[in-house]
Amino acid sequence: MSASAANLTDSYRHKGLRRELLGQLRTMGIADEAVLDAMDRVPRHYFMDDAFVHFAYDNKAFRIGAGQTISHPFTVARQTELLGLPKGANVLEIGTGSGYQCAVLSAMGYKVHSIERQKALYDSTTPFLKKMGFRAHCYYGDGFKGKPVFAPFDGILVTCGAPFIPEALLGQLAIGGRLIIPLDDPNVGEGKQVMTEVRRVEEATFTRQTHGTFAFVPMLAARSGSAD
Numbered sequence: 686m687s688a689s690a691a692n693l694t695d696s697y698r699h700k701g702l703r704r705e706l707l708g709q710l711r712t713m714g715i716a717d718e719a720v721l722d723a724m725d726r727v728p729r730h731y732f733m734d735d736a737f738v739h740f741a742y743d744n745k746a747f748r749i750g751a752g753q754t755i756s757h758p759f760t761v762a763r764q765t766e767l768l769g770l771p772k773g774a775n776v777l778e779i780g781t782g783s784g785y786q787c788a789v790l791s792a793m794g795y796k797v798h799s800i801e802r803q804k805a806l807y808d809s810t811t812p813f814l815k816k817m818g819f820r821a822h823c824y825y826g827d828g829f830k831g832k833p834v835f836a837p838f839d840g841i842l843v844t845c846g847a848p849f850i851p852e853a854l855l856g857q858l859a860i861g862g863r864l865i866i867p868l869d870d871p872n873v874g875e876g877k878q879v880m881t882e883v884r885r886v887e888e889a890t891f892t893r894q895t896h897g898t899f900a901f902v903p904m905l906a907a908r909s910g911s912a913d
């Protein structure tokens with residue numbers, strides 16, 4: 686779900702609020718200027734329901750309909766930073782949702798592929814991203830399977846809480862590429878995940894690092910035609 690035409694203007698007020706948010710992200714430890722600059726160029730309020738538009742620049746996650754959320758700005762910044770990729774990189778996102786993270790990846794200058802398992806979200810977000818001029822290839826499908834025809838990916842970013850690392854995603858990483866995935870972990874509690882970075886250093890060698898606790902909606906198996 687996204688803003689109505691009335692909210693598709695990026696006023697000085699919106700720009701000012703966005704700069705304030707970027708200042709908060711810096712204080713919270715986001716240091717990659719390319720990421721902050723990309724987030725400065727994506728009006729987050731475009732991706733939110735009219736009812737929440739006044740909160741678009743609070744550092745919070747929001748529900749976007751169909752029981753899903755638009756990720757927390759800090760989470761979007763951190764995940765994008767963790768990819769650590771130059772312009773032109775081939776990137777796969779799992780969980781298109783509102784399209785906000787997808788737009789930030791597109792603003793980074795990446796070639797973006799994004800998969801969403803909920804038909805209703807796929808149907809509304811795909812034309813919206815195009816209309817707003819954010820270039821991304823969107824697919825309706827199951828993120829556990831990845832997108833083998835467009836592999837290898839320099840980076841794969843999962844934006845839902847995964848119960849385990851999907852084997853297919855590891856196989857679709859380029860050598861040197863990173864998978865950034867929030868993983869369920871009984872030690873951090875129900876509904877919370879540990880941000881995990883898996884790097885493919887050689888064909889069959891992967892290294893693993895963790896980056897703190899986050900909260901995501903669950904990564905669910907198979908496609909769904911209905912809002913669940």
Ligand code: SAH
Binds near residue numbers: 784806826827829903
């Ligand atoms: N990146 C989004 C975050 C949306 S929340 C944004 O910036 O708004 C996570 C999304 O992951 C939801 O839209 C949910 O439907 C989707 N999702 C959950 N399981 C999935 C799966 N197996 N494959 C693809 N998408 C999935």
